[in-house]
Amino acid sequence: MAGVRVAVLGAGIVGAACARELARAGLAVTVLDRGRPAAATTAHGEGNVLVSDKGPGPELALARLSRELWPRILEQIADRRPEAALAAEWDPKGGIVVATTGAGARELADFAAGQCGAGVTAEPLDAPARAAAEPHLTRDVAAAVHYPQDAQVRPAAAAAALLADALDARAALRTACEVLGPVSRGGRRTGASTSRGTVEADAFVNAAGPWSGELAARLGAPVDVRPRRGEVLVTTPLPPTVFHKVYDADYVGAVGSGAEDLQASAVVEATRAGTVLLGSSRRRVGFDDRLRPGVLSVIAAKALRLFPCLEGVPVMRAYGGFRPYVPDHLPVIGPDPRLPGLWHATGHEGAGIGLAPGTARLLAGLLLGQDPPLDPAPFRVDRPAVLGQGGAV
Template identity: 35%
Template structure:
């Protein structure tokens, strides 16, 4: 078959790229080895957060994505449990409170809706939080979605503009015809001829890079999430510990050995189904396909430190996913200079759900050759080739 734009990967990033590209009038085909959202997109939480983003490009990219998500909630044909309750970071120590004040000042200077919380504010937020917490901060623009449903909603929107889906179709090889400037994608169900290839493979993006001679520096970072019953209204919105920021960016924390080893940190998210998700952990263990019960225990202990009453609640299940990590914690949303017609939209680590809208829109704009909604320079692929990233 022939298509103008072939999107490899039917996760939330691939479907966002398909939606915005098809909306611009392109003939788009999504190639997925299984079902839509069968990989990382269905093994994560639904956070759309600015609260944990570095001030500057990172937070501005998220803010743009949140604004697009408001639009998608109105224009997509399927609902996706979109809510906008805001989110909170809570502080254990005076040092964290000082750091939080600096964080809030930087974000408000950049135009984001942040505010400090004192101890009384924390008690008012939820009577189930530990009484010794000193305060924290809130970001009012943060929202939450059902990532599985949003993926399907994005493709439903793309389909309305003519996009097609090849599911249960694995990519075996990609061959470039340099003279014609086209690509042939060899799959388990036949060949796809296309002018443009968008690699939205997430943690598998390096595999599709190797097929065309590219070294894409994305590695899997395993993370566990616990699902618990919501026997009481523990908290109305997402709550995380302030040191989650240090866990995310690989900085030193003052915690016990097991917590540090598994990168365990409180991430509490109430769901629309009246359960709640608890996280998180971070491990570099390749594609290890089993639950790490030591990591699960570390998460549970960390969550009970902030919500002691969780000890009396029932755990429903545990799942894990592989987050596509890059060493500067920014995704790759970029054309590849040495391969005209080849693009990468991957490497979002734990921010793929929240950054899907802006990623899809910017990638479509790059393909179309119009002015991008944000300056894509910080997320260009070449930053790794030129060794501009500090490890």
């Protein structure tokens, strides 16, 4: 398919991964972003590459594929741009999920057993093992499970590495370039009008994250992708204190909830710089980007339940970002049957960092007419949750 022109709309982690996959396959790729690369949702994430928070099903299959691809892709990039791969800070630190009640312990055991049946490594930790793995973790724990496959990257740097590798494969990048609407010629849509002129392509990939719904509507094929806000606190640098990604079992329920009001759970992990990230929250508030002290207080209180030693540690900043939410909690990946030439790679909510490589591999396989690496049907565009109630927009 040499000579096929693809415009990737969005230069966040998913758009960068798609651009790299398509450019490395020999397609003529142009990446458009209305701002700067990785400056929106990607820059406001924690960098999670997780299998621990996903039950058996299509999203877990996508997560396992992505977990296999991440280190391989970074190794390939390191051959060409070692500094970019190093800056991504790939860290296969593993995760620990903690239950603090008897009921939570039983639910966690059932959840982990199901994951093991789907190929995930989930190892119960007794009290001595918990103390050895996380010496500062509260002793008020009913059960804990270790997930050695969980990992972390530095999100904006990882996106930059993917995008740089795409540019090395002759992809082009246009920043400050907002898509305004479709362009038609002879009754056929051949391009998109943008704030920097017309962009013509054979295929357009909607990878605009939380703005994907608005962008798709501009192009004439709306999808139900909405913003869902999350906040994170960042402590001052500390001596080694937290050694895995540690979160309470409520996190899985918060991820899967569709409630509009605040959903919060304790998520605690360190960065290589020594800071500790405290999350997490989920709220559906549109694009209201105001930080709410009450939300930050809830996050801090829940984090202190897991790590009482953090009491009194200064918080040097807080940030929030928008995540692309779909009502059935599955990404949207593939061609839009209503509008030939339009493709979607969006709807990952807070899992976009981890799912980006698998998403790109699946989308590229479909676009190139190859056998997909996993079943694409659950992620199809024409499912009711994406097209609105009743399956129609």
